Amino acid sequence: MPDSPTGLKARLRSDLTTSMKARDAIRSSTIRMAMTAIKGEEVSGTVARELSDDEVTTVLAREAKKRREAATAYTDAGRAELAEKERAELAVLADYLPEQLSEDDVAAIIAEEVATAEAAGKTGRAAMGLVMKAVRARTAGKADGGLVAAEVKSRLGA
Structure with a gap:
């Protein structure tokens, strides 16, 4: 498998380094989680492969949807602090997703x-x-x- 990352993956890696240096715990953990999900997608199936930017975006969108649903569930359960954490992670992921249509x-x-x-x-x-x-x-x-x-x-x- 080639080791040259796609543009979006390279941006994620660069932003991870920056957020770690800035000691931004939420941003760092969210980017790590996203990169883990991307890596999992790359090695799933019979042959490991490098994901395209569109495929990376799909993985990030799926992770964002999980955060949105978790925030709603936590809010409904009266767990405001956990819902806020999920919303913070969602905000980080939104930086890497295309602009949403109205x-x-x-x-x-x-x-x-x-x-x-x-x-x-x-x-x-x-x-x-x-x-x-x-x-x-x-x-x-x-x-x-x-x-x-x-x-x-x-x-x-x-």
Whole structure:
């Protein structure tokens, strides 16, 4: 496996060094956790491989989703201090993720894809797969998949 890191991985390594020198414990531990998740993804499967920047972004998005869900769970359980830690980690991960689309932008993309599906003669449940595939391709890494799916369902009445 080549040892030359992708751009995003190199940035993570550099930022880890900087945060360690600055004694920023939250940032350091969060970047370490992210790099561990990336390494785990690289060695999973039958052959170890180097992840592309897009694949690294996918891993980071998955880790961010875990932090968002954990923060919600801790808040619901009345554990504000743990929820705050999860939100702090989420803020660090957000620095490495693409800018998230607004709800209005996502709604506009969904409306366009629903119109395209309807023009192709697909409506309701039959259009769900077609619309989701197109919307996911346009919003990959920039919008929460669960929210996108819920909006598409409500638009299609499925």
